[in-house]
Amino acid sequence: RSRSVTTRAANQERSYVMVKPDGVQRGLVGKIISRFERKGFYLKGLKMFNCPEDIAKEHYKDLSSKPFFPDLVEYICSGPVICMIWEGKGVVKSARKLIGATNPLESEPGTIRGDFAVEVGRNVIHGSDSDENGEREIGIWFSSGEGTAEWTPHMEPWLREIG
Ligand code: IDP
Numbered sequence: 001r002s003r004s005v006t007t008r009a010a011n012q013e014r015s016y017v018m019v020k021p022d023g024v025q026r027g028l029v030g031k032i033i034s035r036f037e038r039k040g041f042y043l044k045g046l047k048m049f050n051c052p053e054d055i056a057k058e059h060y061k062d063l064s065s066k067p068f069f070p071d072l073v074e075y076i077c078s079g080p081v082i083c084m085i086w087e088g089k090g091v092v093k094s095a096r097k098l099i100g101a102t103n104p105l106e107s108e109p110g111t112i113r114g115d116f117a118v119e120v121g122r123n124v125i126h127g128s129d130s131d132e133n134g135e136r137e138i139g140i141w142f143s144s145g146e147g148t149a150e151w152t153p154h155m156e157p158w159l160r161e162i163g
């Protein structure tokens with residue numbers, strides 16, 4: 001395989017974004033994807049996936065000592081998730097803003113969690129919290145390269161002053 005499928009393009013930032021099982025069950029996948037598209041980010045990876053426990057545990061390993069960790073792993077593995085790589089200028093920080101605060105009752109209206117959720121344990125979506133974690137999480141969820149493809153976004157000159 002081309003090595004670039006799981007390697008960030010030059011000068012591009014990537015975030016790992018995931019619709020959690022409640023978001024899939026509630027039919028929010030299209031609405032969520034739309035919010036990232038309309039902002040001006042590029043979809044570089046997409047797959048539906050039944051998450052095995054070991055991947056959920058690896059993804060959330062920093063939270064393994066928390067009392068809610070077993071429930072969190074069970075939640076993430078309770079149905080299919082939608083795994084995505086979104087690329088673009090400032091995407092990690094911007095995705096966190098589009099997603100909203102962890103507790104949906106504190107998320108601003110207009111954010112995904114603010115608009116679609118009421119509880120921290122059913123908060124619909126994940127987004128990487130740093131550039132470093134973005135690359136780490138992409139490595140976990142897209143380790144095989146399956147669900148990724150290389151493409152050149154032709155709208156770049158209309159989104160970026162310097163392309
Ligand atoms: P984040 O998803 O906004 O980055 P984190 O603190 O990294 O929030 O927590 C990861 C996920 O763990 C949350 O999105 C949520 O699903 C779950 N979680 C966090 N705190 C709690 C809690 O206090 N109770 C239950 N679940 C929690």
Ligand code: MG
Binds near residue numbers: 129
């Ligand atoms: Mg987090």
